[in-house]
Amino acid sequence: MLVVGWGERAVELMERAAVRGGAGIERAGALAVIGAEDATDGHWRCWISGRLTNAQELCARFGLAPNQPQAALLAHAYAHVGTDACQLLRGTFVVVAFDRESTTATIVRDHLGGRPLVHIRVGDGALFAEHERALVDVLPSTPSPDRLALAQWIERGSTPPGRTLFEGIRRIPPAHRVELSAGAVALEPYWQPRYEGLAGGSREAIAERLREAAFASVARAAEGARRPAVRLSGGLDSACVAAGLAARGASASGAVALATRGDSASGAVALAARGASASGAVALAAIFPHHPATDERELIETTARFSGLPVELISFDERASILAPALEHIERWSLPPVTPNMFVWRPLMACARALGVDVMLDGEGGDELFGWAPLLFADRLRRGRLLAAWRLTRRIPEVGADADVRLRLRAIRKYGVSPLVPSAVKRRRRRARAAVGAPGSLLSPTDAAALASYEEGEEEGLARLDGPLWWRALAGALSDRGETIGVSAQLRRESIDERIDRRHPFLFDLQLLQTALADPPELQFDPARDRALLRDGLLGWIPEAVRTRHAKSFFTDLLPAGLATDGELLAEGPSRADAPVRELVQGEPLEVLLREASAPRSARAARRLWQAGLADVWLRALERPEYPRELLERVAPRAA
Numbered sequence: 001m002l003v004v005g006w007g008e009r010a011v012e013l014m015e016r017a018a019v020r021g022g023a024g025i026e027r028a029g030a031l032a033v034i035g036a037e038d039a040t041d042g043h044w045r046c047w048i049s050g051r052l053t054n055a056q057e058l059c060a061r062f063g064l065a066p067n068q069p070q071a072a073l074l075a076h077a078y079a080h081v082g083t084d085a086c087q088l089l090r091g092t093f094v095v096v097a098f099d100r101e102s103t104t105a106t107i108v109r110d111h112l113g114g115r116p117l118v119h120i121r122v123g124d125g126a127l128f129a130e131h132e133r134a135l136v137d138v139l140p141s142t143p144s145p146d147r148l149a150l151a152q153w154i155e156r157g158s159t160p161p162g163r164t165l166f167e168g169i170r171r172i173p174p175a176h177r178v179e180l181s182a183g184a185v186a187l188e189p190y191w192q193p194r195y196e197g198l199a200g201g202s203r204e205a206i207a208e209r210l211r212e213a214a215f216a217s218v219a220r221a222a223e224g225a226r227r228p229a230v231r232l233s234g235g236l237d238s239a240c241v242a243a244g245l246a247a248r249g250a251s252a253s254g255a256v257a258l259a260t261r262g263d264s265a266s267g268a269v270a271l272a273a274r275g276a277s278a279s280g281a282v283a284l285a286a287i288f289p290h291h292p293a294t295d296e297r298e299l300i301e302t303t304a305r306f307s308g309l310p311v312e313l314i315s316f317d318e319r320a321s322i323l324a325p326a327l328e329h330i331e332r333w334s335l336p337p338v339t340p341n342m343f344v345w346r347p348l349m350a351c352a353r354a355l356g357v358d359v360m361l362d363g364e365g366g367d368e369l370f371g372w373a374p375l376l377f378a379d380r381l382r383r384g385r386l387l388a389a390w391r392l393t394r395r396i397p398e399v400g401a402d403a404d405v406r407l408r409l410r411a412i413r414k415y416g417v418s419p420l421v422p423s424a425v426k427r428r429r430r431r432a433r434a435a436v437g438a439p440g441s442l443l444s445p446t447d448a449a450a451l452a453s454y455e456e457g458e459e460e461g462l463a464r465l466d467g468p469l470w471w472r473a474l475a476g477a478l479s480d481r482g483e484t485i486g487v488s489a490q491l492r493r494e495s496i497d498e499r500i501d502r503r504h505p506f507l508f509d510l511q512l513l514q515t516a517l518a519d520p521p522e523l524q525f526d527p528a529r530d531r532a533l534l535r536d537g538l539l540g541w542i543p544e545a546v547r548t549r550h551a552k553s554f555f556t557d558l559l560p561a562g563l564a565t566d567g568e569l570l571a572e573g574p575s576r577a578d579a580p581v582r583e584l585v586q587g588e589p590l591e592v593l594l595r596e597a598s599a600p601r602s603a604r605a606a607r608r609l610w611q612a613g614l615a616d617v618w619l620r621a622l623e624r625p626e627y628p629r630e631l632l633e634r635v636a637p638r639a640a
Contacts, residue, residue: 007125041075050093113174114508195467211537218244225359234299237363322562377416570613571597
C-alpha cells in the first residue's frame with residue numbers, strides 16, 4: 001500500500017514504521033515513499049500507484065518506444081512538461097513527483113478518484129496514504145473518531161465531503177494535486193469538467209457513438225490482464241461490459257466472465273455463440289434460488305450465451321453470515337465496510353481465483369452514467385419554456401406517457417422549480433428542517449444543523465461549473481461519484497483482500513464520461529425506458545430480452561434476510577447502556593431499531609440498524625482491537 005511522507009516529522013514516523021514492518025522506504029529530500037514503483041528522468045523522480053490507461057498514447061506523444069514502464073513514462077512526461085504533466089494522464093492512479101532542482105514535490109490523484117488518497121497534517125508536513133489504516137499504522141497514536149462524520153455515516157451511510165471517520169484524516173478530492181515545499185502543503189484542483197456543447201447527428205449516430213465509447217472503456221479496463229473476467233448479472237450494464245469484452249477480441253487475451261450455478265460449482269461450461277466462443281472468455285455471476293425478486297439466472301445465461309462466454313453460476317448460500325465479512329474488514333482495515341453485500345460476492349471471487357482470474361470487470365455505475373438529466377426541467381423553466389417543460393413530464397423514464405397530473409406537477413416542482421430557488425432561501429429552509437429534525441432520525445438536531453452547512457458547500461461547488469443546470473448537476477455528480485461513501489477506497493480494499501484487481505469501466509473512465517456528458521439530454525427522456533440511448537446503441541449486441549427489459553433486481557431483501565441470523569448479535573453492543581454509539585445518536589429512535597433487530601420492518605430500517613451496529617463495533621475496536629475477532633468467533637458456528 002502506498003504511503004508518502006513530507007517533512008522531517010512525517011519522514012521520521014515513516015522510517016520507524018518501515019523498521020517495524022520490514023518495508024522498503026525510498027527517500028528524496030524531504031520526501032519518503034513506500035509501496036510504489038519509481039523512475040528518474042533528468043531532475044525528476046516519479047512514483048505511481050495504480051495504472052495509466054493512455055500509456056501508449058503518451059509513448060507516441062513523446063516519441064518513446066511502446067510499452068514503457070509506467071514510472072519511467074511518468075518521469076519522462078514530468079521532465080518535458082513539468083508539474084502540468086498530470087493534465088496528460090488518464091487512468092486510476094496516485095502519482096508522486098519530486099523535483100530535485102527545486103526540492104519540491106507534487107502528489108496527484110486521478111481525475112475521477114478511481115484511486116483513493118487520504119492525508120493528515122504532521123508537524124510542518126503531512127502523511128499521505130491510499131487507506132486510513134496505513135496512516136493509523138504510522139502515527140504514534142490512533143486519531144479520535146470524527147463525531148460529525150460518524151453521525152452522518154450512521155444516519156446516511158456517507159461522510160461529509162472531504163472528511164473520514166477519523167478526526168484530522170481528510171480525503172484528497174479527485175482531480176486535485178498537493179504541492180509540497182519547505183514548510184508548506186497546498187491543495188489545488190488541476191481539472192474540472194467543462195461544458196463544450198453537445199454532440200450532433202441523428203439519434204442513431206449518437207447512440208452508436210455512446211456504445212463505441214462504452215466498448216472502448218471496457219477495452220481500456222481489460223488492458224494488460226492475463227485473464228480478465230466480467231461479473232455478470234441480468235442487467236443492461238453488465239451485458240454491455242460482456243459485449244464490449246467480446247468485441248475487444250478476447251481471443252488474444254483469454255478473457256473470462258463469471259456467473260454462479262446452483263447445481264455445480266465446478267469448471268466453466270463452454271457456450272458457443274457469435275464467433276466469440278474461441279476467445280476463452282468466461283462469465284461469473286451469483287444466483288439466488290430462494291430470492292425470486294433478486295435471482296436473474298435465466299437472463300445471465302442468455303447474455304453469456306449471446307456473447308459467447310462460458311458461464312459459471314454460484315448459488316447464494318443461505319447459511320452465509322452477513323456479519324462475518326464486515327467484522328473481518330474492520331479488523332483488517334480499521335474501518336467498517338461501505339456495503340453489507342460482501343457476504344454475497346466473496347464466494348464468487350473465490351471461484352474467480354480458482355479460475356486464474358486476475359482482473360474483474362463489472363457494470364457498476366452504469367445507471368448514473370447512462371441515465372437521464374432531471375434538471376433539464378429547470379433549464380426550460382428558466383428560459384420561459386413552460387409548455388416545453390410540461391410536455392417533457394410525459395417522457396420521464398419509466399414513469400409512462402399516461403402519468404397522472406399530480407405526478408407530473410410533482411416532477412415540475414422537484415426538478416424544475418426547486419433548483420431555481422435562491423440559495424439563501426434554500427439555506428433557511430434546510431436549517432429550519434435540521435432544527436426540527438426528521439421523524440425517526442438518529443441524528444441530534446445539533447449534528448443535523450452542522451451537516452446542513454456541508455450541503456450548502458456542495459451547491460457552491462456546482463455553481464463554479466459553467467453550462468446548463470442539467471449539465472452542471474450531471475457533471476458534478478458523475479465526476480465525484482461515491483466520494484462521500486468511499487466507493488473507490490472500498491473497491492481498492494476488496495481488490496487487495498481478494499487478490500484480484502477490480503476495475504470499473506463505467507465509474508472512473510474520463511473519456512467515457514466526456515462522451516456521455518455531450519449527449520443531448522432530451523434523447524435520454526423516454527416514458528418506458530431508462531438509459532434509452534445505450535439501449536438503442538446495443539441493438540444487436542446484447543440479447544433483446546435484456547435490452548428491452550425495464551425492471552431491475554435489487555439486493556434489498558438480502559440484508560433483512562442476513563439480519564434474521566446475525567441481527568441479534570449485531571444489536572447486542574448498541575443495546576448496552578454504556579455503548580459508545582449511544583453518544584452519537586438519539587436514544588429513542590435507536591431503541592426502535594434494536595427492538596426489531598432480527599426482523600426489521602423495512603429495508604431502510606435494516607440498513608440503519610446495520611450502520612449503527614457496525615459503528616458500535618468500530619468504536620469499540622478503536623479501544624480494544626481484539627473486539628471484532630471476539631465477535632467473529634461467536635459468528636463462525638452459525639455459518640458452518
